[in-house]
Amino acid sequence: xxxxxxxxxxxxxxxxxxxxxxxxxxxxxxxxxxxxxxxxxxxxxxxxxxxxxxxxxxxxxxxxxxxxxxxxxxxxxxxxxxxxxxxxxxxxxxxxxxxxxxxxxxxxxxxxxxxxxxxxxxxxxxxxxxxxxxxxxxxxxxxxxxxxxxxxxxxxxxxxxxxxxxxxxxxxxxxxxxxxxxxxxxxxxxxxxxxxxxxxxxxxxxxxxxxxxxxxxxxxxxxxxxxxxxxxxxxxxxxxxxxxxxxxxxxxxxxxxxxxxxxxx
Amino acid sequence: xxxxxxxxxxxxxxxxxxxxxxxxxxxxxxxxxxxxxxxxxxxxxxxxxxxxxxxxxxxxxxxxxxxxxxxxxxxxxxxxxxxxxxxxxxxxxxxxxxxxxxxxxxxxxxxxxxxxxxxxxxxxxxxxxxxxxxxxxxxxxxxxxxxxxxxxxxxxxxxxxxxxxxxxxxxxxxxxxxxxxxxxxxxxxxxxxxxxxxxxxxxxxxxxxxxxxxxxxxxxxxxxxxxxxxxxxxxxxxxxxxxxxxxxxxxxxxxxxxxxxxxxxxxxxxxxxxxxxxxxxxxxxxxxxxxxx
Numbered sequence: 001x002x003x004x005x006x007x008x009x010x011x012x013x014x015x016x017x018x019x020x021x022x023x024x025x026x027x028x029x030x031x032x033x034x035x036x037x038x039x040x041x042x043x044x045x046x047x048x049x050x051x052x053x054x055x056x057x058x059x060x061x062x063x064x065x066x067x068x069x070x071x072x073x074x075x076x077x078x079x080x081x082x083x084x085x086x087x088x089x090x091x092x093x094x095x096x097x098x099x100x101x102x103x104x105x106x107x108x109x110x111x112x113x114x115x116x117x118x119x120x121x122x123x124x125x126x127x128x129x130x131x132x133x134x135x136x137x138x139x140x141x142x143x144x145x146x147x148x149x150x151x152x153x154x155x156x157x158x159x160x161x162x163x164x165x166x167x168x169x170x171x172x173x174x175x176x177x178x179x180x181x182x183x184x185x186x187x188x189x190x191x192x193x194x195x196x197x198x199x200x201x202x203x204x205x206x207x208x209x210x211x212x213x214x215x216x217x218x219x220x221x222x223x224x225x226x227x228x229x230x231x232x233x234x235x236x237x238x239x240x241x242x243x244x245x246x247x248x249x250x251x252x253x254x255x256x257x258x259x260x261x262x263x264x265x
Numbered sequence: 266x267x268x269x270x271x272x273x274x275x276x277x278x279x280x281x282x283x284x285x286x287x288x289x290x291x292x293x294x295x296x297x298x299x300x301x302x303x304x305x306x307x308x309x310x311x312x313x314x315x316x317x318x319x320x321x322x323x324x325x326x327x328x329x330x331x332x333x334x335x336x337x338x339x340x341x342x343x344x345x346x347x348x349x350x351x352x353x354x355x356x357x358x359x360x361x362x363x364x365x366x367x368x369x370x371x372x373x374x375x376x377x378x379x380x381x382x383x384x385x386x387x388x389x390x391x392x393x394x395x396x397x398x399x400x401x402x403x404x405x406x407x408x409x410x411x412x413x414x415x416x417x418x419x420x421x422x423x424x425x426x427x428x429x430x431x432x433x434x435x436x437x438x439x440x441x442x443x444x445x446x447x448x449x450x451x452x453x454x455x456x457x458x459x460x461x462x463x464x465x466x467x468x469x470x471x472x473x474x475x476x477x478x479x480x481x482x483x484x485x486x487x488x489x490x491x492x493x494x495x496x497x498x499x500x501x502x503x504x505x506x507x508x509x510x511x512x513x514x515x516x517x518x519x520x521x522x523x524x525x526x527x528x529x530x531x532x533x534x535x536x537x538x539x540x541x542x543x544x545x546x547x548x549x550x551x552x553x554x555x556x557x558x
Contacts, residue, residue, distance in 0.1 A: 080430030
């Protein structure tokens with residue numbers, strides 16, 4: 001029996017048997033993972049399970065000790081402008097002050113040839129990114145002087161300034177208050193509606209739960225569970241809806257309860 | 266004062282260094298490598314000594330060895346091993362001790378030859394030196410102008426730079442080489458032991474008053490020029506009879522004075538800036554405004 005299928009779109013990320021060694025210790029043991037365009041994938045798992053390393057492997061920030069990686073179908077990442085990365089940081093900034101606008105503008109680096117001065121398109125993209133995260137009134141402020149939640153927004157705006165097709169966020173909810181989490185969910189919902197592919201490292205789904213199309217659970221450097229969370233419908237799909245899902249969250253929680261001493265915050 | 270040729274050359278050299286050192290320094294401080302300049306300065310001393318011993322050019326020797334040293338330092342730093350810190354220290358001490366020992370090897374060589382390089386001798390800058398200094402400063406500023414945007418991201422967040430496709434290793438080495446060239450140039454003005462001060466102190470002074478990177482770089486360059494010209498002029502004016510004020514330390518002390526004034530003025534400007542901007546935006550504010558009847 002043959003089944004007619006449309007040719008599958010080129011995956012954004014594809015890992016086959018990916019192994020990563022850090023400091024002589026194997027941290028990821030043969031990961032197979034595809035992320036298709038338009039997906040919103042939550043990467044979950046306990047501390048030390050290798051979530052951040054997996055993200056860094058996908059982005060080519062750590063070398064693979066074995067296996068294969070493809071980004072947009074290419075072995076070596078080329079289309080850096082299509083990727084937006086929000087690293088996990090406690091603070092923005094180095095030893096010299098930098099304004100919020102300067103930090104956000106640096107996210108356009110892959111979109112701007114070295115010799116071209118910043119043009120109208122660059123300024124528009126930076127203004128839009130600042131606006132999307134309510135940072136416009138803070139644009140002239142020193143970024144490292146802002147609160148933790150505000151700095152997290154600066155990092156997200158920096159990724160958005162590059163107008164990426166794919167956005168990768170490492171723990172965007174860590175250290176962010178409830179109101180900012182809701183605001184982030186709204187921003188992500190707009191991005192997803194625009195067709196942006198999203199990969200998130202998360203400890204808990206929180207207000208982002210209705211957006212997630214697939215969750216991947218990592219444990220001890222291996223994928224132990226992949227699942228499609230229930231499709232949100234009706235009220236649940238509305239942005240800003242206070243999402244209490246009696247069955248969505250426990251999917252991962254119960255999984256951890258099984259093989260793990262129960263993790264409760 | 267301007268009627269003396271040597272003083273004209275000295276002032277021009279001081280002006281060039283006053284611009285270039287803080288410009289490079291802004292990136293170095295941004296990357297939290299404030300002491301990099303000291304390390305390269307120590308290593309450069311061996312180059313000076315090799316130039317003296319072989320009766321070639323100490324300036325050329327310093328350039329070659331400082332650039333090589335800077336590349337080694339950057340590679341050690343990037344390897345990120347726990348021993349990297351100690352390896353750097355070994356390199357610095359090796360550079361300083363090697364410089365002194367190599368000088369001793371020269372026939373009739375004494376460490377007093379090194380003094381002018383350790384503490385600067387701006388009044389002996391020749392016309393040829395001035396051309397070399399001018400060329401190096403132009404090269405340094407050109408590199409910063411061309412790669413400034415990428416260097417900014419690199420120094421702000423190296424991992425982010427790598428994720429954005431910035432050639433991190435190439436630019437890191439480029440920055441180290443540029444720092445090495447600046448140090449060799451500044452060696453004539455303030456001396457190898459104080460060279461790093463001219464890269465770091467004007468930046469530290471400027472950032473007391475600024476909130477942005479470009480503003481910090483611009484103000485640091487202004488402070489650098491002010492300190493180098495001011496210090497040089499002061500040492501000329503106040504060197505009377507037996508009292509001989511060295512220009513190098515005078516320049517560094519002037520820069521430190523600028524830092525002190527900025528540190529005192531800083532809180533005032535910050536308070537004014539805080540008034541100018543309506544309080545920090547609460548993330549919930551928009552919602553509250555919407556919900557208000």
